[in-house]
Amino acid sequence: MSAQQWNDLVLDTDVLVIGGGPAGTWAALTAAGNGAQVVLVDKGYCGSSGATAPSGTGVWYVKPDEKLREEAKGSRYTLGGHLAESRWMDQVLDRTYENMNKLAAWGYPFPLDDSGSPYKRGLQGPEYMKLMRKLVQKAGVKILDHSPAVELLADEHGVGGATGVRLQAGGTWTVRAGAVIIATGGCAFLSKALGTNVLTGDGYLFAAEAGAELSGMEFSNAYAISPTFSSVTKTAYYRYASFYYEDGTIVEGAGSTRGRSVIARNLLQGRQVYARLDQAPEDIHHLLRVGQTNFFLPFDRLGINPFTDKFPVTLRLEGTVRGTGGIHVIDENCSTIVPGLYAAGDAATREFICGGFTGGGSHNAAWAMSSGSFAGGGAANYVKKLGERNETRRLRGLSSTTLTHRKTGVPEALTASRTQERIEAVKDEVTPYDRNLFRTDEGLAQSLGRLDDLWQDIRGSVSTRDAEGVKARETAAMAATARWMYRTAQERTETRGMHKREDYPKMDASQRYRLVTGGLDDIRVRKVEVAEPIAALKEGAH
Amino acid sequence: MIELLSQEKCISCNQCVNVCPTNVFEKVVDGIPVIARQSDCQTCFMCELYCPVDALYVAPDSEASLSVSEEELESSGLLGGYREKVGWGPGRTPVSKHEYMYQLAVRTSF
Numbered sequence: 001m002s003a004q005q006w007n008d009l010v011l012d013t014d015v016l017v018i019g020g021g022p023a024g025t026w027a028a029l030t031a032a033g034n035g036a037q038v039v040l041v042d043k044g045y046c047g048s049s050g051a052t053a054p055s056g057t058g059v060w061y062v063k064p065d066e067k068l069r070e071e072a073k074g075s076r077y078t079l080g081g082h083l084a085e086s087r088w089m090d091q092v093l094d095r096t097y098e099n100m101n102k103l104a105a106w107g108y109p110f111p112l113d114d115s116g117s118p119y120k121r122g123l124q125g126p127e128y129m130k131l132m133r134k135l136v137q138k139a140g141v142k143i144l145d146h147s148p149a150v151e152l153l154a155d156e157h158g159v160g161g162a163t164g165v166r167l168q169a170g171g172t173w174t175v176r177a178g179a180v181i182i183a184t185g186g187c188a189f190l191s192k193a194l195g196t197n198v199l200t201g202d203g204y205l206f207a208a209e210a211g212a213e214l215s216g217m218e219f220s221n222a223y224a225i226s227p228t229f230s231s232v233t234k235t236a237y238y239r240y241a242s243f244y245y246e247d248g249t250i251v252e253g254a255g256s257t258r259g260r261s262v263i264a265r266n267l268l269q270g271r272q273v274y275a276r277l278d279q280a281p282e283d284i285h286h287l288l289r290v291g292q293t294n295f296f297l298p299f300d301r302l303g304i305n306p307f308t309d310k311f312p313v314t315l316r317l318e319g320t321v322r323g324t325g326g327i328h329v330i331d332e333n334c335s336t337i338v339p340g341l342y343a344a345g346d347a348a349t350r351e352f353i354c355g356g357f358t359g360g361g362s363h364n365a366a367w368a369m370s371s372g373s374f375a376g377g378g379a380a381n382y383v384k385k386l387g388e389r390n391e392t393r394r395l396r397g398l399s400s401t402t403l404t405h406r407k408t409g410v411p412e413a414l415t416a417s418r419t420q421e422r423i424e425a426v427k428d429e430v431t432p433y434d435r436n437l438f439r440t441d442e443g444l445a446q447s448l449g450r451l452d453d454l455w456q457d458i459r460g461s462v463s464t465r466d467a468e469g470v471k472a473r474e475t476a477a478m479a480a481t482a483r484w485m486y487r488t489a490q491e492r493t494e495t496r497g498m499h500k501r502e503d504y505p506k507m508d509a510s511q512r513y514r515l516v517t518g519g520l521d522d523i524r525v526r527k528v529e530v531a532e533p534i535a536a537l538k539e540g541a542h
Numbered sequence: 543m544i545e546l547l548s549q550e551k552c553i554s555c556n557q558c559v560n561v562c563p564t565n566v567f568e569k570v571v572d573g574i575p576v577i578a579r580q581s582d583c584q585t586c587f588m589c590e591l592y593c594p595v596d597a598l599y600v601a602p603d604s605e606a607s608l609s610v611s612e613e614e615l616e617s618s619g620l621l622g623g624y625r626e627k628v629g630w631g632p633g634r635t636p637v638s639k640h641e642y643m644y645q646l647a648v649r650t651s652f
Contacts, residue, residue: 044562044563045562047561053563053586054586109635109636109638110639111642112639114644119643122647124638126588127636127638146565168559168565192584192585194584194585194586196584197582197584198564229602230602231584231586231602231604232602284646284649287642287645287649290637290646291643293624293628293637297587297624300620300623301602302602
């Protein structure tokens with residue numbers, strides 16, 4: 001921090017939130033509501049960044065009725081391989097109910113039900129995030145847009161801030177804070193799945209560099225159905241799809257949930273699969289068109305009617321965005337094992353509420369708004385206890401790769417083309433269905449060999465505190481994420497949740513534990529018992 | 543990806559520069575913004591929603607760039623079409639409160 005330039009920004013605050021999606025904005029709002037001074041930084045724009053803003057999503061909003069709640073808790077319990085915990089599900093259902101009611105009171109335009117009351121089971125991303133930005137600003141939170149973080153700051157007491165780059169204003173930013181909340185989303189490896197290219201696993205890397213752990217990283221192989229010609233990865237409507245080969249015959253067994261593997265195996269053999277939403281009753285077509293406006297956007301622009309025309313589909317990687325792995329949290333405040341560091345939303349593990357599987361949507365949306373609130377409250381209280389000690393801290397940067405202010409005199413500084421090569425190298429390991437979706441011991445070991453080499457290469461390189469350096473740090477985060485995923489996937493020698501092992505196709509009752517992963521150069525994986533025995537929850541409708 | 547920033551319609555409010563999550567646009571002193579980093583476009587369509595004069599067009603293909611004709615887009619109603627469907631802009635009602643949202647939920651489990 002010595003080579004400060006005229007446009008370098010330095011701020012002191014109580015709580016720093018990294019990431020301005022649903023989890024980050026709820027965290028900021030809650031921390032501010034608890035009396036904390038808050039700065040929120042987003043690598044893009046708080047209000048449009050992330051997977052939620054351009055989408056519509058269902059929300060796990062369930063009235064506090066015992067029977068309804070039991071059904072809701074059972075809905076993905078078995079699919080998730082019995083790794084969710086009732087205590088956590090209760091806590092998230094309660095907080096989601098509370099927060100959704102707040103959104104109605106704060107003016108979110110919900111539709112009305114038959115009795116004229118707001119119907120609160122879904123949110124439209126653009127509307128939701130526009131409102132969240134407004135609320136955050138009204139709460140006095142300082143927002144820095146286009147300000148990606150590049151590393152955390154810490155001292156012997158724990159995490160105490162972060163530094164980053166101001167992409168539009170120029171220069172760097174440094175925020176010294178009593179506590180930091182990571183709400184940077186998951187990692188979709190720049191697959192262009194809708195809204196996810198800002199989600200490159202940065203927060204995982206920051207957390208690991210601070211000594212925090214990750215959990216459930218084997219549940220990281222989500223792929224979404226999308227038209228080949230489009231980024232729109234909304235999959236809900238594919239429940240109405242029939243899938244066809246080029247010649248018009250049906251692809252047996254293909255489907256939007258369990259039949260996704262069938263689509264993948266065909267694509268692997270070079271056989272293009274086509275979809276047509278011909279199972280949607282005609283009298284709901286107009287409802288569907290309004291229900292998910294953006295689903296129809298690519299079709300409308302190309303003059304395709306998806307109810308009557310066949311269109312080619314692919315499976316686009318969503319990694320941990322629709323997976324469930326993420327930063328390991330150790331209590332109901334979403335604390336990590338590192339003092340002063342909290343995690344929320346897709347950046348944190350979602351195993352507590354959906355185990356090893358999530359279809360995205362409702363559970364993720366509920367987790368984002370609840371975990372954001374938990375972390376915001378927890379961080380604000382932590383800072384209060386920290387008191388005056390915060391004033392005199394000597395903080396240092398935690399980046400595991402060398403960061404420099406200037407390119408001059410640094411011959412090793414990364415060029416954009418070298419970074420691009422590394423991005424492609426990571427993608428080559430995580431995108432192919434026969435590596436990531438269908439895993440084998442052999443495939444994982446081969447990938448890890450190459451990824452470990454790539455990691456060492458990245459570790460030895462220098463990146464600058466500017467836009468190019470941000471991409472280099474994103475690349476480091478993606479390489480690290482891929483290694484955590486596959487190292488953990490090696491350890492789970494069974495098929496559970498979304499984690500599919502070709503060499504171990506069955507669930508093994510003796511492996512009902514969490515896998516907690518840590519480390520940068522040497523990755524270690526430990527087993528952690530699930531806190532509750534298998535619950536007798538029935539699969540319900542929610 | 544982003545294919546059009548209409549020279550004629552743009553009023554230099556720079557909202558697109560602000561809201562683009564991947565920093566695709568760049569401000570120009572005394573001029574209208576430019577599409578400076580097209581290949582960074584993630585095809586999320588957010589810029590179209592925030593453009594007050596419907597001067598932007600994002601083609602659905604997220605991988606390849608293709609040329610578009612402003613005239614054709616205009617005549618086919620595609621310029622500003624998404625913003626209209628989402629119900630943003632003066633005198634419009636947000637689609638989020640559309641009665642079909644609830645009706646769909648009643649008919650299906652969405």
